[in-house]
Amino acid sequence: MPSTTAITVPQLSRLVGLPDAPVLIDVRIDEDYEADARLLPACYRRDFRAVSTWAAEFSGSKVVVICQRGQKLSQGVAAWLRHEGIAAESLEGGFEAWAEAEAPLVRASAVPSRDESGRTVWVTRSRPKVDRIACPWLIRRFVDPGAVFLFVDPAEVPLVAERFAAVPFDIEGVFWSHRGERCTFDTMIEEFGLRSEALDRLALIVRGADTARLDLVPQAAGFLAASLGLSRMFRDDLEQLDAGMLLYDAFFRWCRDATDETHNWPVGGKAQ
Numbered sequence: 001m002p003s004t005t006a007i008t009v010p011q012l013s014r015l016v017g018l019p020d021a022p023v024l025i026d027v028r029i030d031e032d033y034e035a036d037a038r039l040l041p042a043c044y045r046r047d048f049r050a051v052s053t054w055a056a057e058f059s060g061s062k063v064v065v066i067c068q069r070g071q072k073l074s075q076g077v078a079a080w081l082r083h084e085g086i087a088a089e090s091l092e093g094g095f096e097a098w099a100e101a102e103a104p105l106v107r108a109s110a111v112p113s114r115d116e117s118g119r120t121v122w123v124t125r126s127r128p129k130v131d132r133i134a135c136p137w138l139i140r141r142f143v144d145p146g147a148v149f150l151f152v153d154p155a156e157v158p159l160v161a162e163r164f165a166a167v168p169f170d171i172e173g174v175f176w177s178h179r180g181e182r183c184t185f186d187t188m189i190e191e192f193g194l195r196s197e198a199l200d201r202l203a204l205i206v207r208g209a210d211t212a213r214l215d216l217v218p219q220a221a222g223f224l225a226a227s228l229g230l231s232r233m234f235r236d237d238l239e240q241l242d243a244g245m246l247l248y249d250a251f252f253r254w255c256r257d258a259t260d261e262t263h264n265w266p267v268g269g270k271a272q
Contacts, residue, residue: 005075005079005090006070006091007064007089007090007091007092008093009093009097009098009101009103010101012064012091012098013101013103016104016142017104017142017196017198017199017252018141018249018252018253019141019246019249021042021141022062022063022064023044023058023061023064024040024041024042024044024063024064025043025045025046025058025063025065025066025077026043026044026045026066026067027045027046027047027048027051027065027067027073028067028068028073028095032095036099037107037108037109038099038105038107038193039108040095040098040103040104040105040106041104041105041106041141041143041194042142042143043066044118045108048076048077051077051080051081052080055080055081055084055086056084058081058086059084059085060086061086062088063078063081063086063088063089064088064089064090064091065077065078065088065089065091066090066091066095067090067094067095068094069093069094069095069096069097070091070092070093070094070097074090074094075090077090078090102195104142104194104195104196104199105193105194105195106142106143106192106194107191107192107193110191110193111144111192112167113165114144115148115165117146118146119144119147120139120143120144120147120148120167121147121150121164121166122135122136122147122148122150122166122169123149123150123160123161123167123169124149124150124151124152124157124168124169124170124171125151125152125154125171126151126153126154126237127151127231128151128237128240128241129210129227129228130183130206130209130210130223131170131183131184131210132151132169133227133230133240133244133247133248134183134184134185134206134248135169135170135176135185135188136149136241136245137244137245137249138185138188138194138199139188141248141252142194142199148166149241150164150166157171169184176188176191181207181211181213182207183206183207183210183211185206185207186203186206197256198252198255198256199255201259202251202252204220205217205219205220205223205255206223207220208223209221209223209224209227223251226247227247230244
């Protein structure tokens, strides 16, 4: 009989990267984590021994807890969270099963330092179009759901980064930026170690739209048009980012699930 308190790797992999994905919490012991310092996408790392002190942080969320093999630590933490009224499951087979399935993992060493609230802080140029929406989407969906993004005048990005301990991206001369013909979105996928056929497909669309190479894939032209339209609809960059998240969510789902699907009308020769 399937467990009512555990989720399988295939089940969880269908949820990762989506706006309604559960909160993921890694509770592996330090020795196991140091042996493979990668995390499931958008995963928080917490000490299982202190669950009573941090449980309330996830009140109202759906949670999946990950330990090395899906046994005592994740099951115990998930049970404690359920005691606190939090919908929590453990990952069947744990981190080892996820890695063995070659599901996406994030290289923890690539994630920047966090602020006092546990968030990564990023800064880039104002009035984003493509890459400066693509990168925040990738970070919030796969790296740090609570990431903060600061949009400022282009000339002020380096000084804002210095004064506010923020990570600059998508400007010349910084680590997180274009490399050759590849855009910043490509750089982030590579540096975070995210391996995913859907993300690779999305990266090609983003690259074509962001670098004016609309011949790379048929979707690039439409994606650029939608991105430019959004940039005209919103004066506030954060409002534009919020709206753009839905655009990227939709394209990610298409890249993952719908590339072979077509749509014709009328159906069967008759209007439906």
